[in-house]
Amino acid sequence: MEQNGGPAGAGATSNGSDAASSAGPENPGTGTTEPVAAARIAEIRGRIDEIDRTLIELWQERAELSREVGATRMASGGTRLVLSREQEILERFRSSLGADGTQLALLLLRAGRGPL
Template sequence: MNATTAPAAPAVHQRAHERAADAEWTGARTDDAGRVVSGARERIDALDDRIIGLIQERMAVSAVIQEARIASGGRRVNLARETEVLAHYRDALGRRGTSLAMTMLEMCRGTV
């Protein structure tokens, strides 16, 4: 096949607004609802990217703290501080906030 007869390569990613009418992708039953879902998903994707970046930043800062604590003869983990963090998340987000904080703290403990 040459360039003029080869089938067009499928688009790897369609823009969300192009998929707005795709009920299977959005789960919406109307085009208007599909556009709302599509736009909201774009915003969620952007928020997720920011959250991931913040978690990565938190992990790096936590590693600095752990290294300093260990270098001074202390322990890698400060359970009193972790309890404060858990309470902060619980107070702000409810019971599920505690679960989120536990996961985040586990990720931030690292291997220092």
Template sequence: MSPQRPDTHIHEQKGDASISFLRSRIDELDARIIGLLQHRARLAAQVQRERIHRGGTRIAAGREAEVRRRFSAGLGPTGDAVADAVLLLCRGAADGDASRRPSDDVADRGGERRADL
């Protein structure tokens, strides 16, 4: 086995520094994304409470479909999965139960769904 050339070692160190820098930028973006998702969840909770106060369901299936379309248009094939994760995160924001689905709300209202809210 031949010893590693010194210039190769320097190149690897520069590459490691570049990767570290890029990873730190990704970490910064992750922190911002988390903050934005937390903010979105708070806003979704306000919308849910207001909709329920007006006699509607907690979840508006039509609105969720709009969100999925926007994410798919912006992110391509993986947009649906990202939208589903975001919606799931924010869906339980009003009562802390992120496991509920739109069908749960229909059952809670005796099968009635008000699309106007």
């Protein structure tokens, strides 16, 4: 889905007409018929894809490290969870990213420790 709410490359304008019929062929997947804009969109999306790959790798690494912390703590007689640590993480994400940060932190915590 693109930001306009429709599928990528849909080509429908706000009046319901097909943009490709009035403005020339649309560059596939960019939502624009303007070549310079289409090239810039492709360049930006390339960087977004790189960031996504990095985020996925970091997510997986973080989850593994978190599981290792939990296993080490429990093997030494400690508790499964340290709620003060989870609260610290939630607050860090909330203060930096707002309500969405809280949701992201909850997902990260769950990935590392599993559901409560």
